[in-house]
Amino acid sequence: MPLQPLPLVDAEIALDPAWLEATGADRLLLELRDRVPWEAHRIRLFGREHASPRLSCWIGDPGTAYRYSGTLFEPRPWPALLRPLRDRLQNETGVGFNSVLANLYRDGHDCMGWHSDDEPELGASPVIASVSLGAARRFVLKHRQTQQKLAIALPHGSLLLMAGATQRHYRHALPRTTRPVGPRINLTFRQIHPA
Numbered sequence: 198m199p200l201q202p203l204p205l206v207d208a209e210i211a212l213d214p215a216w217l218e219a220t221g222a223d224r225l226l227l228e229l230r231d232r233v234p235w236e237a238h239r240i241r242l243f244g245r246e247h248a249s250p251r252l253s254c255w256i257g258d259p260g261t262a263y264r265y266s267g268t269l270f271e272p273r274p275w276p277a278l279l280r281p282l283r284d285r286l287q288n289e290t291g292v293g294f295n296s297v298l299a300n301l302y303r304d305g306h307d308c309m310g311w312h313s314d315d316e317p318e319l320g321a322s323p324v325i326a327s328v329s330l331g332a333a334r335r336f337v338l339k340h341r342q343t344q345q346k347l348a349i350a351l352p353h354g355s356l357l358l359m360a361g362a363t364q365r366h367y368r369h370a371l372p373r374t375t376r377p378v379g380p381r382i383n384l385t386f387r388q389i390h391p392a
């Protein structure tokens with residue numbers, strides 16, 4: 198299924214709900230869960246350090262260190278099973294992704310707060326390719342000025358592409374849920390421009 202553009206002012210965003218076929222997505226979910234060196238990153242919020250409410254791993258080519266929530270993360274090497282995904286994304290988008298932030302949301306308590314992926318090393322108009330595996334969760338975008346909101350379910354095997362001015366005008370979040378949900382892995386492929 199092709200990427201479908203989502204109607205949202207000041208944004209360039211598109212979704213393919215079934216970018217990966219189901220068995221490939223199943224295998225990726227299980228293997229990533231076992232093989233990625235998941236860490237509880239420390240994040241700084243209002244001057245205090247907390248363990249972030251999810252597990253993460255920063256993966257990338259040498260030279261793609263990433264400053265995020267006040268901490269500098271050195272990249273872990275690419276696991277072999279992510280290379281075909283990165284190559285396919287590069288072929289389909291023309292973007293040379295050199296890094297990926299992997300997040301593991303163990304259950305509905307795990308979440309991600311409001312933010313934009315607008316760190317300077319991502320450049321002026323970052324292209325973010327977000328692949329979701331496992332439990333479908335609600336992803337929410339909110340316009341910085343108008344507060345206009347869009348909520349999208351991100352199903353197993355989906356690809357969400359954010360580009361253009363999306364990060365400038367919108368913040369996004371993955372809210373907590375009280376619904377009983379299984380684990381979810383999200384991969385946000387990025388292009389870091391080394392300083």
Ligand SMILES: O=C(O)CCC(=O)C(=O)O
Nearest residue numbers: 298300314336371383385
């Ligand atoms: O888990 C998601 O779908 C969102 C992840 C995200 O926003 C990020 O990694 O910056």
Ligand SMILES: [Fe+2]
Nearest residue numbers: 312313314369
């Ligand atoms: Fe993000």
